[in-house]
Amino acid sequence: MSDPSATSALLSPSLMAQLERLELVSRKIFRGRMKGERKSQRKGQSVEFSDFRNYVPGDDLRFIDWNLYARLDRLFLKLFLEEEDLHFFTLIDASASMDFGEPSKLAFAKQLAAALGFIGLCRADRVKIEALGGSRSRPAPVLRGRKSLWRMLEYLDGIRPELNVPLADGVRDFCLRNTGKGIVVLISDLMDKNGYEAALRWLIARRIDVYVIHVLSPAELKPDLQGDLKLVDCEDRDVTELTISRPLLDRYEKTLAAFVNGAREFCSRRGVSYVMASSQTPVEELVATYLRKRGLVR
Amino acid sequence: MSGLFNNSLMPWQWAVLAAVPPLIVLLYFLKLKRRPIEVPSTYLWRRAIEDLHVNSIWQRIRRNVLLFLQLLLVALIMMAVLRPGCRGTALVGDRFIFLIDTSASMGAKERGGTRLDLAKRRVIELIDQMSRGDVAMVISFSNEARIEQSFTDNRRLLRERVQRIQGTARPSDLAEALRAASGLANPGQTSEAGNPLDAQVASALPATLYLVSDGGFQQVPEFALGNLEPRYVKIGAAADNVGIVAFTTERNSEKLDQVQAFARLENRGAEKAAVEASLYRGADLLDVQQVELPAGEGAGVRFELRDPEPGVLRLAISGADALAVDNEAFAAINPRKPAAVLCVTPSNPALQTALETTAARQLATVTFVEPKYLDDPEYERRAIAGDFDLVLYDRCAPKKMPLASTFFLGSVPPGEVWSNGGKVSPVAIIDVERSHPLVAMPDPTPVRIVEGFVVRGPKGARTLLDSQDGPLLAIAPRESFEDVVMGFTLVDSDSKEGVRANTDWPRWYSFPVFWQNVLAYLAGGVQSESAPTVQPGEPLAFRSLVPVETVRIQRPSGGETELVKRTGQGYFQYSATNLPGAYTVYEGDLAEPSQWFAVNLFDGRETDLTPPADVKIGASQVAAATGGGQVGRKELWKWLLGAGVCVLVFEWYVYNRRVYL
Numbered sequence: 001m002s003d004p005s006a007t008s009a010l011l012s013p014s015l016m017a018q019l020e021r022l023e024l025v026s027r028k029i030f031r032g033r034m035k036g037e038r039k040s041q042r043k044g045q046s047v048e049f050s051d052f053r054n055y056v057p058g059d060d061l062r063f064i065d066w067n068l069y070a071r072l073d074r075l076f077l078k079l080f081l082e083e084e085d086l087h088f089f090t091l092i093d094a095s096a097s098m099d100f101g102e103p104s105k106l107a108f109a110k111q112l113a114a115a116l117g118f119i120g121l122c123r124a125d126r127v128k129i130e131a132l133g134g135s136r137s138r139p140a141p142v143l144r145g146r147k148s149l150w151r152m153l154e155y156l157d158g159i160r161p162e163l164n165v166p167l168a169d170g171v172r173d174f175c176l177r178n179t180g181k182g183i184v185v186l187i188s189d190l191m192d193k194n195g196y197e198a199a200l201r202w203l204i205a206r207r208i209d210v211y212v213i214h215v216l217s218p219a220e221l222k223p224d225l226q227g228d229l230k231l232v233d234c235e236d237r238d239v240t241e242l243t244i245s246r247p248l249l250d251r252y253e254k255t256l257a258a259f260v261n262g263a264r265e266f267c268s269r270r271g272v273s274y275v276m277a278s279s280q281t282p283v284e285e286l287v288a289t290y291l292r293k294r295g296l297v298r
Numbered sequence: 299m300s301g302l303f304n305n306s307l308m309p310w311q312w313a314v315l316a317a318v319p320p321l322i323v324l325l326y327f328l329k330l331k332r333r334p335i336e337v338p339s340t341y342l343w344r345r346a347i348e349d350l351h352v353n354s355i356w357q358r359i360r361r362n363v364l365l366f367l368q369l370l371l372v373a374l375i376m377m378a379v380l381r382p383g384c385r386g387t388a389l390v391g392d393r394f395i396f397l398i399d400t401s402a403s404m405g406a407k408e409r410g411g412t413r414l415d416l417a418k419r420r421v422i423e424l425i426d427q428m429s430r431g432d433v434a435m436v437i438s439f440s441n442e443a444r445i446e447q448s449f450t451d452n453r454r455l456l457r458e459r460v461q462r463i464q465g466t467a468r469p470s471d472l473a474e475a476l477r478a479a480s481g482l483a484n485p486g487q488t489s490e491a492g493n494p495l496d497a498q499v500a501s502a503l504p505a506t507l508y509l510v511s512d513g514g515f516q517q518v519p520e521f522a523l524g525n526l527e528p529r530y531v532k533i534g535a536a537a538d539n540v541g542i543v544a545f546t547t548e549r550n551s552e553k554l555d556q557v558q559a560f561a562r563l564e565n566r567g568a569e570k571a572a573v574e575a576s577l578y579r580g581a582d583l584l585d586v587q588q589v590e591l592p593a594g595e596g597a598g599v600r601f602e603l604r605d606p607e608p609g610v611l612r613l614a615i616s617g618a619d620a621l622a623v624d625n626e627a628f629a630a631i632n633p634r635k636p637a638a639v640l641c642v643t644p645s646n647p648a649l650q651t652a653l654e655t656t657a658a659r660q661l662a663t664v665t666f667v668e669p670k671y672l673d674d675p676e677y678e679r680r681a682i683a684g685d686f687d688l689v690l691y692d693r694c695a696p697k698k699m700p701l702a703s704t705f706f707l708g709s710v711p712p713g714e715v716w717s718n719g720g721k722v723s724p725v726a727i728i729d730v731e732r733s734h735p736l737v738a739m740p741d742p743t744p745v746r747i748v749e750g751f752v753v754r755g756p757k758g759a760r761t762l763l764d765s766q767d768g769p770l771l772a773i774a775p776r777e778s779f780e781d782v783v784m785g786f787t788l789v790d791s792d793s794k795e796g797v798r799a800n801t802d803w804p805r806w807y808s809f810p811v812f813w814q815n816v817l818a819y820l821a822g823g824v825q826s827e828s829a830p831t832v833q834p835g836e837p838l839a840f841r842s843l844v845p846v847e848t849v850r851i852q853r854p855s856g857g858e859t860e861l862v863k864r865t866g867q868g869y870f871q872y873s874a875t876n877l878p879g880a881y882t883v884y885e886g887d888l889a890e891p892s893q894w895f896a897v898n899l900f901d902g903r904e905t906d907l908t909p910p911a912d913v914k915i916g917a918s919q920v921a922a923a924t925g926g927g928q929v930g931r932k933e934l935w936k937w938l939l940g941a942g943v944c945v946l947v948f949e950w951y952v953y954n955r956r957v958y959l
Contacts, residue, residue: 030659105338191339220338230332233340240340243333245954248346255346 002071010153012116015284019115022287022297023123035050036218038226047281051079064206066236086125087182091174092159094131096234097191098241101217101279108279109157115283117152118186118298121145128178129155132164132170132188164235168198175202185211185296187222190263193236199264211296212267214260214276221278223252304381315379318372326365331659355933367949371942378938383562391506391527394434396421398463399511399533401470402834402905403438406512406537406620413534414465417510420531425456435461440468441835450466467623467878468835469901470515476915479507480526507918514903514908521916532909532922538567540591541624541905545613545898547631547828551627552603557631559601561613565591566906574616579609587613608633610894619802624905626870628854628880628895630829637662637821638685642669643692645797647705648788648804651782652702652813661817662688669694683845688821693787703779703820708787710753713763716783719752722767725786728763735819736773736782737762739811746800750786778839778869780820829880833898837873838895846886854879854897 011019050145055064055075068076090113092098096227098106113129120127121143129152130140144154163170183204190196191214223244231240243246260276267274273294277286291297307315336342355894391768404414411419421436428434428451436446436459447459504525512534523856543566550556565571571591577584585601599613613627639662643649671677672694680686681700689700692707699711704869724749730737742763751770755761759774760784770785803809824941842849842864849870850859852876862870863922875897885892899905912921 060434065705101337189338191341191583192340193341217338221340225335228332230334231340231343234335234336234338238340240343242343242347251346255342259342259345 001286011118012294015115016093018287018288020122021098022119022292024120024125024298025032025295029062049078049080050110052076053079065232083232084119086123087180088116088120088125088180089129089174089178089184090127090129091171091184091186091188092131093167093170093186093188094134094161094163095167096161097165098191098215100234101211101219103279104161105189105215105279106161108281109279109282110159112187112213112286113185114156115136115152115287116291116297117143118149121148121152124240126180126182127152129254130174130231131159132161132167133165133173134159165197166194167192168194168202171199171202175206175230182204183209183211183296185213187215189215190259196263200266200270200272204272210272211291211294212263212274214263215272215279216276217279221256223249225249304383306381306689307379309570309735309890313377313519316777319369322365322368322372330400345791363952364949365699366953367945367952370664371945371949373564373615374942374945377937382934382938384934388424392429393503393505394424394432395505395507395526395931396424396434396436396460397458397475397479397511398436398438398446398464399470399473399487399509400438400463400468401514401904402465402623402899402901403470403512403514403621403907404533404621404908405465405467406534407892408534408537408620411561412453412465413512414463415771417531417533418460418463420533421460421508422457423871424531424738425453425460429476435479435484437475437478438463439470439472439478440466440472441474441833442522443475443478445478448543460827466834466876466897467832467903468876469899472509472515472915473518474505474513474523476518476521476526479505480521480524489601499925500587509911509913510629511913512907513913513922514906515913516903520915523916523918528920529922530915530922532911534907536908538565538569538571539619539621539624539905539907540565540567540571540573540615542613542615542627542898543596543624543900543902543905545611545627545629545900546588546612546831547603547629549828552625555605557603557606559603559613559629561599561601561627562596563591563599564591564596564905565593566795566902566908569593575618576614577601578612578614580607584611592878601685603631606631608893610882614664618667620907621905623878624899626878626902627673627898627900628878628892628896629831630880632829632893633843636660637687637817639690639817639821640662640686641690641692641697642694643665643690643707644668644669644791646692646696646707646789646799648693648809649690649813652804652810654857655810655814655818657814658810658817661814662821664817672696681930683847687841688817690816690944691869697829699776699781703866704781705816705820706781706783708750708784710783711781715756716781717754718785719754719768721749721751722770722785724747724766725750727763727770731762732761734760734762734773736814736815737771737812740806741806742803742806742808744799745803745806745808747803749790749800752810753783753785755783776919780817782820782949793842802877815847829893829895831898831900832875833900834876834878834897836875839873840883840893840895841869842883843892844885848886848890850884852884852894853877854881859884867928 012051032146052065059077063078068074074238088168091114094106094111099102117127117129124145128140138158141151141155163196167190171186175241186203200210200212225244228243231242264274264276273296275290275294277290287297311315312822363920365940382674398417400414402416404412406413408416410416425434427948429449431450433449435449435458436456437522438444438446446463451556480598488729504527505527507526508531509528510531510533515530535841541564542561543563547557547559550558559577561572562576563575569662569886570593573584573589573591575589576586584603587599589597589599591597608631611629615625619625628947639653641648641649641653643666650666652658658664681689681696681702684701686700686702688703690705690707691709693709695706695709695712697712704711710718730742732738750765750770751769753772755769755772755774759772761769761772763771773782787800788804790798830838830840849862851862851872852859860874862872864870878896878897880896882891883893883895909922
């Protein structure tokens, strides 16, 4: 059963009611591990016809099309589409930089992950939410069905902004451990000094449906800084001394715009859906409008 | 320190000030001001300033532009505190009066223009040295003072007014300019030294008086400066100059068909000069004379003209010198006009004989009438109209004095002014006032006179002949005329034997000479031929040859004629005599000129172009100061502070515009 307090913190009843009507959509049909509510590439035992093939010894005689045998005097086997479950992964960047903003980017990421995970659980998808770099200390559970909501929220609550692993390392670790195909939603601020490109390439190489939700806090979008400052990077304690003036703020805003555009272009060229969101944006609005437009939910 | 710099701080204050630049440098390099702030990532900030690292040396300098600007600012402040200055002139005081000489000598050429140009430039320099809030007035003066601009602190206006000042050909009279200047500095005072009635009626406003002149004026020792602080700004350097200081014409008394033109030239240079004096009548050259002039001395020139036509004579001297206005002089020979003389006498053969000699007839036309003519209305009309130049009253007197000079023989004029001081018999002439032209004659003392009376004249009357009991012949002015009263008659008509001689004077040489003098002097017979001469700016009074109400006068520059009306005294007065040259008079509606008069500078002080080293104004001997302002330091600290403000503004701009680490 779900813990009511945790539910109210990450998912309000009204939001849950809104999310129950939605379902996660994959632009590709992947092979699931268990029977679910979705068509699979795998041929199975559903009622939906897919194809014929020649009978080979050992095939189940129940699927031989006897009508065809009568007309053609040859044995053909009827193939049906298998209905399977969907693998839905959510990767949360839990580095220290995600702990900034009001509300913090991490809180926003958790709430978004909870909302998407809840949609998946409602549709009996295979949901896995994982904090990048947190797999060894606290492995993420694989969840299915509404009854797993409590476990999902408990895991989300336990994520702390202290997993300062490079983005690429965290994604590579995830990719090596999770071979299933499905949908991956990466929620991150992409502020990695080594670049986000390597991390995204790992995901693209998996040939799965990748969504990148780029979260930035208002303090990053419109910094409210002035004067002679010593800026300390919260992750690597890197110090940058600056005298912030209007022209410098203009330059920063231009750099930020270039950074966002660069990420968007990188993603769109590689078939990755990119959504930039401020941590102030309400989750229900994001899910109901932006993600629906991108085709992640319907 | 007393030269370029003028230290105004104590050593410990300097130590504090000197510690400021190292402190700024320290603050910059320690960067104490930076506030640490934790941010999600410095990733974007670093990328924002990435391109600034391209040229690190330039960036380093650029990063420190503010440091350099602040050091420059402190350096400027330190320099300002050192009070740097240079030798210059400064005006002391807050009220200034600039007296600019515009007399003829200021037209002398100097290097860089005329003396007046130099004076104007010097005054503009002085105006430029005025501090904010100082007020000044500008007065130009020649023989009259003119307030060009009253007290104002508007320096642009003052400069404009100074630029507009024009030179004149007039002589200088400093006293009037000083009176005008003194009006505000010493209100209520007459500015006469030692005047016991002087009383200050308003609060005095002390002012510094700048006399910008070449010093070609009469010293003014009788002037009380009061609150005026005089400074003499000498304009011009000593220059050689030869000028004409006198030029006149006179008929030769021995050869009456000849006119003599006399001129006096003066050499005010340091070397002897030889000049050619050329006499012209109109454009015709009449005569040329070579004149040698030793340094600092003068010489006379005389030209003989045989029976000349009336007209204008122009004397010009050759050689270009610094001053042109005194190289030319004008005189005119007016038409000969015999004086109109009315002789009112019962009968007087001796007088009649004396007034009808050949020489006397050339001087005047004498009309003899009986005393009863005095009651005739025609006499009254002509007497008021000024038809006569002289009226002789022999043993009679009119009811009212005529508009003419008069000569009374044995009677006194009507009124209280003249009186009979008592009978004298016999009369002995004991003294003669020989300096007067009327009695310039052979000694009259041997003359015997039977009876006479003492002549009591008005105040200002001059005794020409003195008897043992008092004045026997006296002359006194009356408006523009002169009256002469002789205290004895030539003949005694009251005797029983008819006309009897009262004196044996007609038998003496002095008798005809005296009457000739009377006609020449009182009737103006000779003077009427040589035109009167005045200095530029002086008014001139003259009579017309024929009785007219108006005359027209044409100035030397030509152009339109000016209409002048006759005054109540029967003469014409003309005051627009600014230009030197010959002025032509047209009487009534006549198209031909009737007479001329000349305006000439004729001032030795203006001809002398050597400016004096000092001038005496009142009790002060004021030495020349070529600079004008008081020699002093010209402070530069204001400019340095101004530059400091500019640096501060630039620093603010850089601080707001820059992008650096």
